[in-house]
Amino acid sequence: MGNLADILDFDPAEGPPSERMLQILTEACRLFATRGFDGVSVRDIAEECGISKATLYHYFPDKDAILRPLVLGITRALHLHVAAALPQDAGPVERLRVFMTESVRFFEQHRWAYIVSSTVFWTDPKLRHRRQRIEWRDRHEALLRGILADGVEAGVFRIADIGMAGRLIFGALNWMPKWFDPKGPLSGTEIAERFLAMLLDGLSPR
Incomplete structure (x- = not known):
């Protein structure tokens, strides 16, 4: 697991979490x-x-107080990690590849937190915290939709429904941490590359 201190949602004014808090x-x-x-x-x-x-x-x-900094923190940290890795001067295909592979690299570093976040995203009883999560999720989804829309405009993607295509990609990425075996024959990045190849080539024979 990566360093939880890097992704947790804590008020900076309160200082970093203590070693005991990080252990818990x-x-x-x-x-x-x-x-x-x-x-x-x-x-x-x-x-x-x-x-x-x-x-x-x-x-x-x-x-709930234990869960809150994990879930909000992972939602925000994932978006910031992927957004920072995207090459702005690259074409849509390369940006989509980086979006997918960096998403997988992130969950490999923070696997347990990623699984918790995706499983209990809607459970926080405080509406304000749910809204904050949704805001970061929406930013992340908009980032992917922007890549797909650019690809359609450039003529490299043939997508009739960008929102549906985005949900397909997120479904593949978000479910992966639950079945991925770090000791398996393929790394997470290799699996993401295969997902991308399937998306680009389709499943029908040429």
Whole structure:
């Protein structure tokens, strides 16, 4: 897993999260991803960290407070990572390739947090936090749609419905962390490249 401190959503005015907070978040993230949010108790997280429930409550009042910086942070960090990697002077095909491969590289670095974020995206009881997530998600979707629209305009993509095409690509990328085996014969980037080849070439014989 990559460094959680780089992607968490914490108020900068409060300073960086402490080592204990990072430990709690790391263990909670792994448990949420493997057992589901509802399948994990505060006691489970505390035991994994080797601390008491009282100590955990000193840092986080409840499970939602643990979840919130993970989910909002990963949604924002993914978008910023991919957007920064896109070559602005490249054509639509290359930009789509980078969009997909960098998305996969990001989830390889932050796999458990990525799975948690995609699984519980809508569960935060505080409407303001859900709106913030949706704003970052919308920015990310608009980035992909812009690439696809540029490709249509340049004549390199034949897409009748850009929104549907975007959902197809996001579906492939967002589901991948749940079945991808880091020890498998293909790396995440190689799989993303194969996804792209299928998209570009289609499935029908020439």
